[in-house]
Amino acid sequence: MLTSRRLEALGNGVFARTDQAKQAYRENTGAPPLIDLSLGSTDLQPPVEILQAMAAAVEEPSSSAYCLEAGTAPFNRAVAAWCQRRFGVDVDPRRQVQLLVGSQEGTAHLPLAVLDPGDRALLLDPSYPSHRGGLVLAGASICSLPLSRERDWLPDLDAIGPDLWDQLKLFVLGYPHNPTARVGDQELLDQAMARGCRHQLVIANDNPYVDLALEGEAPSLLRSPGWSDWGIEFFSLSKGWCLGGFRLAFAIGAEPLITALRQVKGVVDFNQSLALQQGAIQALTRWADWPRSLHGVYRERRDRVLSVLRSGGWSCSTPEMAMYLWLPLPADDEIQTLGDETYARHLLQRSGVALTPGSGFGTGGQGWLRMALVRPTDELEQGARRLVAACP
Numbered sequence: 001m002l003t004s005r006r007l008e009a010l011g012n013g014v015f016a017r018t019d020q021a022k023q024a025y026r027e028n029t030g031a032p033p034l035i036d037l038s039l040g041s042t043d044l045q046p047p048v049e050i051l052q053a054m055a056a057a058v059e060e061p062s063s064s065a066y067c068l069e070a071g072t073a074p075f076n077r078a079v080a081a082w083c084q085r086r087f088g089v090d091v092d093p094r095r096q097v098q099l100l101v102g103s104q105e106g107t108a109h110l111p112l113a114v115l116d117p118g119d120r121a122l123l124l125d126p127s128y129p130s131h132r133g134g135l136v137l138a139g140a141s142i143c144s145l146p147l148s149r150e151r152d153w154l155p156d157l158d159a160i161g162p163d164l165w166d167q168l169k170l171f172v173l174g175y176p177h178n179p180t181a182r183v184g185d186q187e188l189l190d191q192a193m194a195r196g197c198r199h200q201l202v203i204a205n206d207n208p209y210v211d212l213a214l215e216g217e218a219p220s221l222l223r224s225p226g227w228s229d230w231g232i233e234f235f236s237l238s239k240g241w242c243l244g245g246f247r248l249a250f251a252i253g254a255e256p257l258i259t260a261l262r263q264v265k266g267v268v269d270f271n272q273s274l275a276l277q278q279g280a281i282q283a284l285t286r287w288a289d290w291p292r293s294l295h296g297v298y299r300e301r302r303d304r305v306l307s308v309l310r311s312g313g314w315s316c317s318t319p320e321m322a323m324y325l326w327l328p329l330p331a332d333d334e335i336q337t338l339g340d341e342t343y344a345r346h347l348l349q350r351s352g353v354a355l356t357p358g359s360g361f362g363t364g365g366q367g368w369l370r371m372a373l374v375r376p377t378d379e380l381e382q383g384a385r386r387l388v389a390a391c392p
């Protein structure tokens with residue numbers, strides 16, 4: 001065989017198929033324009049000053065050169081200052097911070113840094129695809145911790161017995177949680193971190209939505225005792241600062257984990273360009289509070305879409321974080337039998353609105369659809385009306 005067995009296990013089924021379905025819809029010339037709500041890639045623009053900082057630095061010769069680790073020192077210092085301001089936590093910019101080419105890259109590479117093939121790792125189901133993907137690439141033996149509507153999409157840590165906790169080497173969480181749009185709470189991360197310390201396993205929290213909790217305050221592993229021994233948390237400029245295309249993110253964690261991740265990345269990349277780092281430094285210093293200015297926009301989008309969907313008979317709870325709605329399939333038997341992937345395709349064909357089938361995030365997402373609130377409000381409302389009209 002030309003390719004590895006690992007790739008088979010990795011799969012890309014649902015997302016690749018959704019992409020093909022979108023392409024087929026676009027090629028259907030008579031159809032109304034596609035409203036693509038299947039990706040968490042926002043239409044909102046970052047502060048122009050951040051882009052100007054990048055543009056000004058682009059012509060510096062150093063921006064065109066490879067950026068070795070020492071070159072990231074100013075960025076790391078900006079992260080440490082942000083961390084102190086945001087959480088009141090001191091971090092060592094040299095030893096506890098790592099620049100990433102997106103938090104997706106970090107979560108996908110972390111397992112290579114901490115696991116040997118066959119090592120056991122715990123994963124929420126559903127979860128963001130790079131969490132599982134990284135574990136598969138590292139040859140981990142994956143144990144799933146199911147999330148359910150009944151438990152409000154929060155994991156039951158007591159469902160794992162002490163023996164299994166002892167065998168685990170890594171637990172990957174992500175709160176606030178994509179795709180269920182639950183913010184989660186600090187107590188959950190504290191309990192996970194306490195288990196990490198007690199049973200000596202790495203606790204990783206993927207936290208790109210830290211500034212986008214619409215209800216309450218997002219939890220952070222950095223507030224949990226023990227993070228600097230067994231913890232690592234991933235942050236991103238993609239969501240809060242609307243900079244997804246620039247691939248800027250960072251990890252903060254226990255020194256040995258940062259060193260290990262750096263070692264893996266040393267094989268793979270030479271860090272982001274210094275020009276882009278200049279923009280990130282601006283974001284984390286002068287524009288540190290800016291992400292909260294998005295709350296009003298996302299809240300309005302959420303409420304207007306929910307109002308249309310609910311008046312059209314869809315049952316959906318109000319999400320606690322920005323950017324996503326997590327929608328159960330209508331209770332109709334026929335739709336339930338079709339399942340989320342087929343039903344999402346039907347909805348796309350009939351309404352021109354693309355949603356993500358929940359099963360793309362793991363079997364725990366079966367029977368659900370994710371809508372990303374990443375178009376202007378009027379277009380979202382129009383999309384919601386088309387969805388309602390397309391439902392039986």
Ligand SMILES: Cc1ncc(COP(=O)(O)O)c(C=O)c1O
Binds near residue numbers: 235237
């Ligand atoms: C939980 C989670 N982690 C990571 C990412 C990707 O973020 P980045 O652009 O920093 O790679 C996303 C994007 O949707 C996400 O939802």
